Amino acid sequence: MTSKAPTALAVALALAVGGVMPATAQGPIRIGASLSLTGTYAKLGKNQHEGYQLCEKEVNGKGGLLGRKVQFVVYDDQSMPATAVRLYEKLITEDMVDAIMGPYSSPVTEAAVNVTEKYKKVMVAPLAATTSIFKKGRKYIFMVISPAEVYLEGLVDMAAKRGLKTVAVVNEDTLFSKAAASGAVELAKKKGMQVVFTEAYPKGNTDFSALLTKIKAANPDVIAAATYFDDAVALTRQMKELNVNPKMYGVTVGGDLPEFYDTLKQNAEYIYGATQWEHTLPYAGNQEWFESYKKEFAHDPSYHSAAGYAGCLVYAEAAKRANSLDADKVREQLLKLEMRTIFGDYKVDADGFQVAHKMVTFQWQKEKKVTVWPDDLSKGKPLFPTPAWTGR
Amino acid sequence: MNVVVTPAMLGQVIISGILSGALYAMVALGLGLIFGVMRVINIAHGPLLMLGSYTTYFLYAHFGINPLLTVPIAMAVLFVVGVLLQRGLVFRVVDAPELSSLLLTFGISIMLVNLAQLAFTSDLRAVEYITGSWLVGGLAFSKPRMIAFVFAAAVTALSFLVLKFTRLGKAIRATSQSREVAMVCGVDVGRIHMLTFGFASALAAAGGALLAVIVAIQPEMGGVWTFKSFLVIVLGGAGNYPGALVGGLLLGLVEQVASLFLTTQLSEVVAYVLLVLVLLVRPSGLLGGRQT
Amino acid sequence: MAAAILSVLAALAAYPVVGTGYGVRSVQQIFMWIALAGSWNLISGLTGYVSFGHVAFFGAGAYAGAILVASAGWPWPLAALAGGAAAVVLAVVIGYPCLRLKGPYFAIAMLGLNEVLRALVSYFEGLTGGGNGLSLPTLDASVPIYYVMGVLAVVVTAMSWLIVTSRFGLRLMTIREDEVAAEAMGIDTFHHKLAALLLSAVGPGVAGALMARDQGYIEPISVFPLAITVTMIVMALFGGKGTVFGPVLGAAALFVAQEIVWARYPYVHPLLFGAIIVGVVLLMPRGVLGLLQQRYRLPRTI
Numbered sequence: 001m002t003s004k005a006p007t008a009l010a011v012a013l014a015l016a017v018g019g020v021m022p023a024t025a026q027g028p029i030r031i032g033a034s035l036s037l038t039g040t041y042a043k044l045g046k047n048q049h050e051g052y053q054l055c056e057k058e059v060n061g062k063g064g065l066l067g068r069k070v071q072f073v074v075y076d077d078q079s080m081p082a083t084a085v086r087l088y089e090k091l092i093t094e095d096m097v098d099a100i101m102g103p104y105s106s107p108v109t110e111a112a113v114n115v116t117e118k119y120k121k122v123m124v125a126p127l128a129a130t131t132s133i134f135k136k137g138r139k140y141i142f143m144v145i146s147p148a149e150v151y152l153e154g155l156v157d158m159a160a161k162r163g164l165k166t167v168a169v170v171n172e173d174t175l176f177s178k179a180a181a182s183g184a185v186e187l188a189k190k191k192g193m194q195v196v197f198t199e200a201y202p203k204g205n206t207d208f209s210a211l212l213t214k215i216k217a218a219n220p221d222v223i224a225a226a227t228y229f230d231d232a233v234a235l236t237r238q239m240k241e242l243n244v245n246p247k248m249y250g251v252t253v254g255g256d257l258p259e260f261y262d263t264l265k266q267n268a269e270y271i272y273g274a275t276q277w278e279h280t281l282p283y284a285g286n287q288e289w290f291e292s293y294k295k296e297f298a299h300d301p302s303y304h305s306a307a308g309y310a311g312c313l314v315y316a317e318a319a320k321r322a323n324s325l326d327a328d329k330v331r332e333q334l335l336k337l338e339m340r341t342i343f344g345d346y347k348v349d350a351d352g353f354q355v356a357h358k359m360v361t362f363q364w365q366k367e368k369k370v371t372v373w374p375d376d377l378s379k380g381k382p383l384f385p386t387p388a389w390t391g392r
Numbered sequence: 393m394n395v396v397v398t399p400a401m402l403g404q405v406i407i408s409g410i411l412s413g414a415l416y417a418m419v420a421l422g423l424g425l426i427f428g429v430m431r432v433i434n435i436a437h438g439p440l441l442m443l444g445s446y447t448t449y450f451l452y453a454h455f456g457i458n459p460l461l462t463v464p465i466a467m468a469v470l471f472v473v474g475v476l477l478q479r480g481l482v483f484r485v486v487d488a489p490e491l492s493s494l495l496l497t498f499g500i501s502i503m504l505v506n507l508a509q510l511a512f513t514s515d516l517r518a519v520e521y522i523t524g525s526w527l528v529g530g531l532a533f534s535k536p537r538m539i540a541f542v543f544a545a546a547v548t549a550l551s552f553l554v555l556k557f558t559r560l561g562k563a564i565r566a567t568s569q570s571r572e573v574a575m576v577c578g579v580d581v582g583r584i585h586m587l588t589f590g591f592a593s594a595l596a597a598a599g600g601a602l603l604a605v606i607v608a609i610q611p612e613m614g615g616v617w618t619f620k621s622f623l624v625i626v627l628g629g630a631g632n633y634p635g636a637l638v639g640g641l642l643l644g645l646v647e648q649v650a651s652l653f654l655t656t657q658l659s660e661v662v663a664y665v666l667l668v669l670v671l672l673v674r675p676s677g678l679l680g681g682r683q684t
Numbered sequence: 685m686a687a688a689i690l691s692v693l694a695a696l697a698a699y700p701v702v703g704t705g706y707g708v709r710s711v712q713q714i715f716m717w718i719a720l721a722g723s724w725n726l727i728s729g730l731t732g733y734v735s736f737g738h739v740a741f742f743g744a745g746a747y748a749g750a751i752l753v754a755s756a757g758w759p760w761p762l763a764a765l766a767g768g769a770a771a772v773v774l775a776v777v778i779g780y781p782c783l784r785l786k787g788p789y790f791a792i793a794m795l796g797l798n799e800v801l802r803a804l805v806s807y808f809e810g811l812t813g814g815g816n817g818l819s820l821p822t823l824d825a826s827v828p829i830y831y832v833m834g835v836l837a838v839v840v841t842a843m844s845w846l847i848v849t850s851r852f853g854l855r856l857m858t859i860r861e862d863e864v865a866a867e868a869m870g871i872d873t874f875h876h877k878l879a880a881l882l883l884s885a886v887g888p889g890v891a892g893a894l895m896a897r898d899q900g901y902i903e904p905i906s907v908f909p910l911a912i913t914v915t916m917i918v919m920a921l922f923g924g925k926g927t928v929f930g931p932v933l934g935a936a937a938l939f940v941a942q943e944i945v946w947a948r949y950p951y952v953h954p955l956l957f958g959a960i961i962v963g964v965v966l967l968m969p970r971g972v973l974g975l976l977q978q979r980y981r982l983p984r985t986i
Contacts, residue, residue: 038950042514076950081906085899086709093705107817107903114900118824119705136819173657173806173815175903197395200815201656202803203905206607209408209534210651210659214395216404230516230608241525241534242404263518263608389524433788435736435795484966489860491732492965494791495921498736499961502914506955615910616799622792657803664800671789672781 028069029325031056031312032091033101036108039079044304045104048127049074050297051308052101055316057296065316066323073097079104081111088115098325101312102141104304106130106148106175113141122327122334126311127304130179134353140327142334143354144311144346145303148176148252149183151274152224154361154373155250156184158272160191162384164221164247168197170211170235171226180226180252188224196220205231208238215244222248229254233263240267240389247385248272250361257302261367268364270386275360277303277343278369281377286342303343310343397652400530405652409645411537414544415599417640419617420624421551421633422595428568428631429588430486432493436477436501437621438614440593442508444470444600445609449517452604459521459605463543466601467594474593478586486585501618508611516608540602547598548637551591555633564588568631623667629677638678696834700827712830712898714939716891718837720912721919721931722844723887727880728917729925730853732860733783735881737794739912740778740801741771741888742895746907747805749893750818755811760825761832764893771889772882774801779881784874786863798908805904817903820896829898833891837932840887845928847883849985856880857926911954918957921964924971929986933973 033052036045052072059070073095077084084103091097092115102125103112109128116123117138125133126144129151134143152169159167167188171181178200185195197218199211212235215223223246225235232254239249254260255273279290279301289309293301318333319325338356339346347356361373363382370380423437434440447466451457457465477500485492522539525532555561566574567584575581599617607613624643628635646666650659670678700708720742728734745767752763778797782790805812812818847853858866859873867873896902915938923934942953968975976982 040514078950080909080911081901081903082895082899086706086713089709090706094707107901107906110817110819110903111899111901111906114822117822132816132819174905175816178815199655200806202660202806203815205656206613207408207412207647207651208656210405210648211656213401213404213408213652217398217401218395230610233516233518233608237523238534240523241532241537243525243527243532259515263516263520265520267520267523390527427788433792481962481966489732490788490791491728491734491860492969494734494736494788495917495961496965498734498917499958499965502958503955503962504958506951506958510951510955619792619796619799622788623796626789655807657807660803661800661807664796667793667796668778668781671785671793675785675789 028071029065029099030071030073030095030097031099031101031315032073032088032095032097034075034077034084034087034091034103034108034112036079036104037074037076039077041079041104041108044127044302045079047302047304048104048308050293050301051126051305051310052312054293054296054305055309055312059313059316065319066325070316072101077103077108079108081108084108084112085115088112092116092119092121099315099319101308101315102126102128106133109133109141110175113138116140120327122315122330124311124315124334126307130175131353132179134351138352140331140352142314142348142352144314144343144357145276145307146354146357146359147183148179148226149186150359151180151252152184152226152250153187153359154274155222155224155248155272156187156191156193158361158373158382158384159222159248160188160193164193166194166196166218166220167222167224168215168218168220168246169195169224169226170198170215171200172203172205172228172231173200174203174228177226177228177252181224184224184226193222201231203228206234208235209242212238212242212244216242220246222246223250225249225251227251227254229257229260232260236264236267236271243389245386245388249386250274255364256362256369258300261364266392269366269392270363270383272361272363272372272382273369275303275362275369276357277306278360278362278371280371280379281344281360283340283342283344289342306343310341310346313341314339314346401652402649404531405648406645407531407533408537409648410641411534411541411644412647413641413644414541414548415602415640416620416624416643417637418544418548418551419596419599420621420628420640421548421636422592423618423621424625424628424630424633424636425564425568425588425595426592427625428633429564430482430493430585431490432482432486432497433490433622434482434589434592435494435497435618436504437592437596438617438619439501439504439508440470440474440614441596441600441603441617442609442611442614443473443504444597445604445613446508446512446517446600447597448601448604449519449609452519452521453517459519459601460539460543463598463601466597470597470600471590471594475586475590477593478589482589483582483585501614505611505614512611514610514612516610518608519604521605536605540606543598543602547595551595552634560584560587565633620663623663625677626667626670626675627678632677635677642678693838697831700830705826708826708830709898710939710943712826712833714936715830715833715837716895717916717919717935717939718932719833719840719887719891720916721923721935722837722840723884724916725920725925725927725931726844726847726884727877728884729920729927729930730847730856730860731877731880733877733881734788734791735794735884736791736913736917737797738884738888738916739908739910740794740797741774741885742892742912743798743801743805743904743907744774745771745889745892746896746902747812747818747892748889750820750896750902751811753897754818754820760823760829760893760897763897764832764890767893767896768886768889771885771892775881775885776878779878783877783881798910798913802904802908805907813903815904817901818896820900822900823897826898829894833894836887836890836894841928841932843883844931845985848928852876852879860926914954914957918960920971922960922971924973924977926970927973927977927986930971930973934971937972 628639924930
């Protein structure tokens with residue numbers, strides 16, 4: 001038995017990995033992607049998936065792409081880069097998909113892109129915001145959202161305009177948050193502000209007492225925090241507990257989710273946040289898209305949904321203009337393309353790095369996110385300065 | 393980094409350290425009791441704490457019950473869960489080699505975390521009950537942490553009284569000193585094992601319920617608590633129940649002071665180095681072990 | 685039996701010629717899990733000292749290997765060996781204080797170890813890239829890595845066989861059955877346990893460095909997940925701890941099941957792993973291979 005078992009397993013495996021037939025040319029255009037449907041990023045990965053689904057529906061509704069229907073082939077990478085690498089290899093070498101779309105998050109994209117480059121596949125990566133991914137001489141990867149470095153730009157810019165002098169920058173020690181923090185530090189220095197405190201804390205940290213005690217002693221005018229959702233909530237709660245009172249306080253990711261306000265209630269008031277997209281932004285068709293998304297999936301979209309949707313449209317447009325799915329021809333079009341979707345503008349430089357899309361900064365005012373920056377997209381004025389916790 | 397530490401800052405983190413230290417002590421006492429009585433390290437101790445947090449969240453979010461009133465309810469619920477776990481699974485490995493009990497409770501802990509994930513999803517939950525702080529001089533006393541501290545101190549004190557003066561407590565201590573002698577003296581050791589496991593789970597649940605008002609709740613929150621509880625026991629001395637109090641406060645202080653002078657990230661490393669040092673130099677704990 | 689093993693090895697050696705990129709990578713992953721589960725088995729299956737943190741050796745190897753490739757320009761096979769060496773150094777640092785003691789100290793110290801390494805890797809960002817991770821120069825070496833990983837799996841399994849059939853292995857198992865008695869018999873238990881730990885750290889260290897090279901990008905969170913430890917424990921237990929071929933069987937069976945069946949039920953899969961651990965500990969402590977050994981009177985040394 002023991003001597004036969006490995007042989008049987010090897011045979012079973014060979015059958016399993018060799019059993020998928022390649023698609024015929026007449027069938028639909030199959031677009032492969034691995035997404036974080038479970039694990040750390042499950043929630044955001046799901047929104048991105050829904051963005052892809054809506055794009056698929058819309059493209060097919062308009063007669064498909066190059067005369068063929070479009071069909072997504074999606075696997076779950078459990079939010080693990082290693083799994084995503086294997087799945088993209090599977091999509092390309094086993095499933096023989098016709099095109100590739102990006103996964104969720106910067107670390108996963110950074111790992112997966114090694115596979116897509118190896119097989120010379122174009123990958124529009126709608127949810128990778130880290131500059132370095134696109135600046136390593138890779139040929140076939142394209143960026144859709146604004147880079148992490150500019151997430152806190154609005155906060156710093158508004159603070160500098162109001163004559164604030166000092167800023168403390170803290171961040172979760174992960175790829176995206178680090179980039180956002182270093183961008184904030186650079187920009188603050190450029191605007192003549194003094195960076196009085198910086199510190200990174202580990203992912204999953206729940207106790208910010210000592211960190212905030214140090215910030216309180218440094219007494220900055222502005223606290224800029226490059227966060228995800230859970231740390232944004234914990235940091236805010238503990239700022240109140242330790243009575244830390246900056247004139248402006250802003251976070252990056254997570255501050256834009258409705259759950260942020262639901263969790264913190266009125267303690268979320270006055271907090272600034274940054275987002276890639278809001279349904280209230282004046283892009284053509286934005287509001288209608290928002291409504292149809294809600295109808296389709298019975299919940300509000302996040303910017304991840306919109307970016308996924310827009311990234312997929314960008315790829316479809318480039319393929320249409322190239323009149324081909326050939327990687328080099330599509331790449332050429334993607335480099336030239338200038339396009340405005342409900343998500344905003346798309347235009348990349350020679351590295352595939354996004355240069356046209358704009359971030360917006362909002363502030364929580366009376367249970368609502370009010371866009372306060374940049375001026376050409378803003379809907380209201382920031383409430384400034386933020387009152388002390390004891391005076392609310 | 394680029395901040396000079398002042399006495400006021402030190403005072404502030406010492407307050408934080410003491411406040412979290414009491415929680416550590418209470419939760420670790422549970423782990424220590426199981427180890428003392430059964431020679432089993434319950435890897436699922438942290439996940440049981442997580443279930444305590446969800447009990448509070450559930451009662452608060454769906455029935456609007458005051459989170460502080462949910463502390464005894466969570467303790468009762470987890471007492472039952474603990475007894476069932478002991479009766480159903482753990483009792484079978486009490487006399488088995490350590491490997492079996494460690495792996496069994498490890499398996500249980502993975503199951504609990506993933507069951508919670510299925511039941512509650514991995515979305516963050518929060519019990520927004522009391523926020524803010526009392527300001528005394530330049531120092532801030534966080535309201536939720538103060539409340540948690542008072543509760544934890546009371547529960548821990550009560551537990552010591554039970555251990556010291558009741559028949560049950562004496563039987564528990566006797567069993568942890570020598571099971572054979574306890575049996576000879578007429579103690580029903582099987583029953584003591586069951587009650588101890590339930591009692592220890594209730595202590596974890598109390599920690600979870602109190603933590604729910606301080607930090608956000610998610611299925612994986614318990615993992616670090618198994619390790620921290622063990623660290624507290626090692627610091628205080630295994631089998632030395634009052635040692636848990638000293639160990640808990642010490643761990644709370646070390647973490648906070650390390651975060652102040654170094655970074656939040658390195659405080660984990662400092663706590664770990666402390667564990668390794670104690671194991672090297674004084675493995676019986678700072679107070680010496682096994683003197684109940 | 686020897687002929688069967690040789691023919692399986694020959695088939696696996698020929699596989700990259702016919703396999704797709706994904707197929708090659710999947711079999712390479714099976715090799716990796718065989719090496720990891722087999723290594724865990726060396727310390728935990730033989731001495732009974734449970735390691736809840738073997739991923740720390742894997743991660744240490746990954747970082748050591750990746751740094752040497754990215755910063756010092758070492759060729760990756762050499763960096764993989766260095767990854768194994770780094771894991772051994774870590775094993776000395778952690779084994780020396782914790783293995784002198786009996787009882788669960790080692791188990792819990794290992795439980796906290798990967799968190800600590802993650803913090804250290806993040807902190808020393810000049811060397812490791814911190815939370816930004818570390819990118820290696822692009823290189824398509826999946827077929828050579830397939831072979832090296834395969835050799836690693838064979839080496840770890842052969843090492844297990846040599847140990848199980850040696851006096852050294854017998855002493856380790858004596859420690860597992862009754863450590864006090866082992867001491868009374870004059871066995872230097874501390875040094876035996878330490879030696880077992882060092883041997884069990886090599887495989888994960890090399891595997892980590894190979895994984896880093898293969899993937900081309902590593903970062904602290906994906907290199908030190910508890911899930912890797914859990915998976916290797918489940919595989920070793922399921923196949924049969926303390927046996928030579930148990931971890932091989934467990935790794936192959938569970939990996940294939942995971943890829944083919946459980947990938948469709950992502951939420952249930954980790955729950956199932958917990959259930960397997962509980963079930964195996966209570967119902968078949970020597971795993972599938974142990975059952976087979978009993979039923980068919982197979983030799984103890986498989």
